[in-house]
Amino acid sequence: MQSEELESILSILNKSGLKMTLEREVIIRFLLEHKDEHFSASEIFNRVREIRRIGIATIYRNLDLLIELHIIKKMTHDFPVPRYTICERDQKHGSHMLICTRCKDVKLIKEDWLMEIEERLQREFGFKVMDHQLVFSGIYSDCQKESCRIHGDRLTNR
Amino acid sequence: MQSEELESILSILNKSGLKMTLEREVIIRFLLEHKDEHFSASEIFNRVREIRRIGIATIYRNLDLLIELHIIKKMTHDFPVPRYTICERDQKHGSHMLICTRCKDVKLIKEDWLMEIEERLQREFGFKVMDHQLVFSGIYSDCQKESCRIHGDRLTNR
DNA sequence: ATAAATGCAAACTGTTTGCAGCTCC
């Protein structure tokens, strides 16, 4: 399947003396198969459990580990609980997010619009940016007119 | 003291049929006296408790209420727990944050650098921005050289 | 007078931890 990406993650694990267990693999596969989405820990728990029996502690331990290895990313803005997503390999920084306060849809924009500002931070503040998170909350023009529920409730806790 | 600002908040409360209790006032005063800072719920609890006996539930209930009235703002990015800060009255949007991963200092930049991008979102996505949150994590040049602890550990949970 | 707000304690929710047993290299 995404064997190429999985291989590359495997080699990161190996380099640190870590093992690719079945549980870990199922978690990673799930996130790889849903690159543009983000999930809460318990969403991941429920989805992974459909594939293989797993404990919630294993979910948390693996998420923490994968964050440390920069394989996945934790997004904390304004969600009831943190959400996790796989890192884009070719992308230095995280993407930008649009959250519609009406329909609760979360759109990820993959371009980086902040180059200029980051240069300015380096110049004016001597601050070297390693990562950024940019979130806009607002309303789509469609949602301003109608009662917009097209995307459903995607942001429950579980 | 900040009577002008306090008055204006009082009138917002009145308009909604809400009361200015002593507890509520102490919370608001505390945040008004520390405009450029942000605090966790339990930090606020401890500071307010020095002034007046108060229960933690009252803290949470008031924080939620003040958020709804757009008097304070909840910041959730990457902190162990959410942090709260008073809204700038003359400022449409929240400020930008620099978080140094070495010294853990959090600097708030009060200018809005995103006007252009917000216009673009309106144009290209039909998305009307109501608020944004922009956080940069990185390292100050000072911190790259030395073991930088000048700001101390400001981000504990309590 | 009465709607709103409070304190307290219990309940809840998400996350972490200790430990005995299991699994991958």
Place this chain on the structure above:
DNA sequence: GGAGCTGCAAACAGTTTGCATTTAT
């Protein structure tokens, strides 16, 4: 074989809720 990993259950931390009492308008 042994470090690393797992499941389980208990512990933990932050937050929310129900209720009897108090307070602001």
